Amino acid sequence: MLNTAIGIVQEEGLFKLWQGVTPAIYRHLVYSGCRMTFFEVFREKLLKTKQNSGPVLWKSVLCGSLSGALGQFLASPTDLVKVQMQMEGRRRLEGHPPRVQSTWHAFRKIIAESGVRGLWKGWVPNVQRAALVNMGDLTTYENSKHFILTHSTLKDNWVTHMLASSCSGLIAATLGTPADVIKTRIMNQPTDNTGKGLFYKSSIDCLVRTVQEEGFMALYKGFIPIWTRMLIFNWSIIQNR
DSSP: OHHHHHHHHHHHOGGGGGTTHHHHHHHHHHHHHHHHHHHHHHHHHHOOOOTTOOOOHHHHHHHHHHHHHHHHHHHHHHHHHHHHHHTHHHHHHTTOOOSOSSHHHHHHHHHHHHOGGGGGTTHHHHHHHHHHHHHHHHHHHHHHHHHHHHSSSOOSSHHHHHHHHHHHHHHHHHHHHHHHHHHHHHHHSOBOTTSOBSSOSSHHHHHHHHHHHHOGGGGGTTHHHHHHHHHHHHHHHHHTO
């Protein structure tokens, strides 16, 4: 991770570390707002538990997966633009012509070439990733917090939230990184005139070929920055609770 960051700064400049920050902000506004809203609604409907009892595991898994999948489906266009913008630096260093110039240029270009449906390119692995991440994140958070409160003298405060969110971030990154790798490769692959990918036919095809050609651990490329991002994001939410 550090070598990659240093290489980007040396070859492209410091501010290229924030390449794609605009669609990333849009994505978090849509994704985070929707997934937490959906989770709260699902939790009220499904996670009704008796006082001092923990949430039922299968209900937590269901609520977390559904809320993440729905939120990510709505936010998938912004994720697609973010991925394409973040790859521009590498493309230019390789001698390829620029593909997009700004966030709105990327949106317009995708719609002009593939129609509105083109904005949901790669939505299947994207939704799969979000379901896995939220299954690990939201589910583990609820159960970790309950475990800490019932097996320690800690109170329900920011320390408990920090510990629980650290556990949930680790599980979420472990479950979601393979899907994140697949999602990024599918979203960034070139397509033909009909919008079909030239490298991978589907998320399963990408998964199989990645393991066959690069080994199983290739599915965990970027694990550390993904986990770090989740920790910072979760802690920032806690500080504003």
